[in-house]
Amino acid sequence: MEHGRHVDLLSCADEPIHIPGSIQPHGALLFFRHDGQLAGWSANAPAMLGIVPELGLPFAALALPPTALEAIGDCIAARDDDDAAPLVAGLNIGGADYDCVVHAADGRVVAEFERRETSSEEVSRFAIKAHGSIDRLRRQKTIDALLASAVQQVREFTGFDRVMAYRFRPDDSGDVVAESRRDDLVPYLGQRYPAGDIPAQARRLYTLNTLRTIADMGYAAVSLLGAPDAAPLDMSFSVLRSVSPVHVEYLKNMGVCASMSVSIVINGRLWGLIACHHMAPKLVPHAVRLAADVLAQVMASTIHSIEAREDASLAEQSARVRTALVESLLLDDDPLDAIGQHARALLQASGAQAMLVTQHGKIAQFGDLSEELAEAVIHSLPENQHDLVVRELQADWPAALHGKLGKWVGMLALPFDPLGHGWCVLLRLEQIEQVAWGGRPDKTVALGPLGERLTPRGSFDAWYETVRGSAHPWEASVLANARLTLAELVRAVNAHRAQTEATRAQLLAMLGHDLRDPLHSISMAGMVLERTGNGAAGNAGSHQPTLGKRIQSSTNRMQRMIGQVLDMSRIDRGMGLGVTLQPVDMKALLEDLIDEARMAYPGIPIELVCDDAVIVNADEGRLGQVLSNLLSNARHHGEPGKSVRVSLKAHAGQAVLDVANAGKEIPHELAATLFNPFKRASLNNPRNRSGMGLGLYIAQQIVREHSGEIAYRYEDERVVFTLRLPLAG
Known part of the structure; x- marks a missing residue:
């Protein structure tokens, strides 16, 4: 059988860790074809299980306890059911206790026999503790309090020396945000670990199989045996799967002898991890590990609820701001004034620290930035844009602005009037971080257990680095609310423009038809008054010529104004002005x-x-x-x-x-x-x-x-x- 190849850090990013071709030695593994015939086994299975394996042997012919055979038969019968959960049975073979875990994988049925060193009574006590932990977790109101409680509860019912909660960032790096540890251990709380510590294929497995354990870092892997031309066994869901030698070396460098990790998966995304370390070999019973897995699922559900409440609160706040903003836009002639009235509310709802509003070249600014920078930001925006423009890194800006941005790096721009280059621009400050890395995050060539190669870092003392050039990423909820706000702004601006056009059309009709005739009559009266004044004698009519000229001058000016408005009407209708060249x-x-x-x-x-x-x-x-x-x-x-x-x-x-x-x-x-x-x-x-x-x-x-x-x-x-x-x- 083919299996995983020799790897180092140069190749671990594409290491086939789901087909290692070997298992950890604290258990044995058998796997069967879809018809129940034996397709392969671990090299230690004959001695550990007391069987004589043979390719093609029906599973019922194996000298296994009836509960194991029943579980294998049930899994074969339900192998096509993708939602079928693994079957677990407790049994005793040769005086030793085992947990038999059976699951279907890629057209095969895998039966794993994991040694259990803890009695059933102790396992039951662990389960009771875990149940109480779940109740306490459900009562937490914040994510920080939930994680702090979780690491404490997991450590209590599993007995690990150190339990940490990781929370992943958008760039896949992870922060230790909660920790419960033995007093003599160096704390890792607050440290960050680079995204490269968990390659993409490992992240995929963490999402698929939320529970993994290594009982002893010093183990010697046990090979799988089977037909030479058979496809490698997919062990993504196996409890005994051997792990990457790079990962083992990494944990050994931290002084860890046994580990367990439980994934926190929300909507198919790896949100975080509960990582457990022990400084001596440790095998946690399968039932207790399952309790930790259930705990992580409760955590995921609770975190999702907390985030949903926070998003709903933000959405409600943003909806109130949008309603008030639209009302102001419909009442105020100038969008800049209308949006400016709600600057504080918009900044609060978006988590921004400054705002710019522009239209037709005019700029209104709210926040601590210069007029020169405000103009540069506006000029960097694209023409005729209809969707949000998002910038989170200094590299997202035009190169000419890199030296001018100062402390402003994040930008979320809403083009509410593309024709008039109308924008509402939200700005976030640069996030200057003093990052405490869990060891220097770069990789160096060293002589490791697997020879001279790129090797995992050996020191996990905090290594500090100042990170610049980035702002806090715009949250998905903020972006969603920004799109809703943009739609309302565009609708309000268009409605105001339509209302203005309708009013102007009425004005044009009035000027063009209702005023021209009376103005003509007034002009004629002025001419008559001027002429009669010229023929009159004495002082009585001495002011009449001047009065007549004023009347004519005023009516001529009004006629010119009407002519201008009518010309504008012709232009707007696309009729042109009718020039003769x-x-x-x-x-x-x-x-x-x-x-x-x-x-x-x-x-x-x-x-x-x-x-x-x-x-x-x-x-x-x-x-x-x-x-x-x-x-x-x-x-x-x-x-x-x-x-x-x-x-x-x-x-x-x-x-x-x-x-x-x-x-x-x-x-x-x-x-x-x-x-x-x-x-x-x-x-x-x-x-x-x-x-x-x-x-x-x-x-x-x-x-x-x-x-x-x-x-x-x-x-x-x-x-x-x-x-x-x-x-x-």
Whole structure:
């Protein structure tokens, strides 16, 4: 029969530990084919069990006690039942007590006869102690208290010198979180053991077979015998399975002579281990080991309940935050203000220490980080993202930010408005840990019992290391709640946007149809009043021309506003502005507009630099609308008394127009929204009270329909808007 090969630490990661081809010597093993014929046995079976094995011999022909034969026959009959539990029978062979454990494995039936050195009465007393331990464990309210109680109870009813509770981390390393030990032993509580101490295939076996024991680390393995061409016996569920020599050496290096481990498995995941060590050989009766296994199952159930309660509490808290957040979003015009009102609750529910909220280039921050870092974090986020962005390690960030992050490493970002680059970003601090490793975790070449090779570490004194560059991982429950929050944010933002669109559509209809006719009538009345005032004599009518001009001026301004809103409506509906292109002398058009501005506002100097005629294909009326808007903005927002500079030139096949006014640089968050409609910076602006923030929005659309572009920059302490259009021909 083939069996496990010679291994060292270079190959133990893929060592076939489930088919070692040998057993521990404190018992004997027989295995049968599905029809009940003997397929193999351990080399010590004839002497220990008093039988004469022969390949193909029916199990009933073996000189075994009737209880053993009955258990083997029952297991053969139920071999196809995957849910069938192993059958256990107590028996005596040659004056020695045995526990016979029979189970089906990979089309075969395995019968193991394990020596029992403890009397049935003592085993019963152990079982009673174990039952009391289970009751005490069920009453624990926290995971820490549960583990502390468990190691104490297991040590009491098993008699091991040291019992530890391991809890595994997401990276598969494990911490000793509870310990009960003999007073003279060095404590291991608080130490961490690297993930490599339990290779993947060992972790799989820990999950499948939750109970393992080694009675004596100095044992000499007993080989299995069988047909030379037979497949190796799968011993994943065997109680006598021989263990990896690397694992034996590892435990010997710790001074351990016997061990038992019980897995804590939750939802198919290896959550933790109860590890028992003894400084002398020790064989724990099978029934007592089963009691420890039941104890671990109760622990798993209790831990699962505690974690479920904690998750439910977090989910309830997050639901309350989401409800309040949605209400604020529907009532507040600015999502940043609405989300900011609930910053503390969001941070508490997510276990974060800082938060950023951004939309349309504006950033609101909550927590101890600089504006520069806040901008860098926002700029590192992807465009058009619709799912969470999770970062837990410094390596998860763009390389350019590694030196700028400082103490912030963890990030959970919710893209609530992809079109407007709207994000709610939660940040966690770097988790700087002073890790007490159970011995130096790296591996060194040494001369071990199996020759010169990579050998398990020999010293298990605490070896301290400072670990940096990582944050506490985002818990599954936090991520789940974040996705629910993201869905609510997106729904609320879309609902608010839909409501705004509906209101705007009603406003457009009112402006377009209900106001134009009365405004036209008022304008006509102003004209009549102006004319009659010119023909009237005396002082009575001396103010009428001025009054008429005011009426006409006001109605003209309102007509322009209505025109802007209707233009916006056409743009939003995808109808376009209906431009008709023809050759236009841009220089002549610009000079006319500047002359009008100089006459209307003689106190504002306007400088024009334009050498030659610049001909473009354009709709003259629409192009005039763009130029008027740029001149009007420069006049309204420039510093009083300082000139507006206008330059026009032909360059690289384009007409390039710069309109510049003296003034402060536009803040970054406002610059990002300059070409948005109804922007807050334009509403109720003291220098332009009648503005609605539509001018630049419409100007940009007009320029785009002319295959051009318009942009803002700040240069030489001046605000500059640049218009580029293709030259004619």
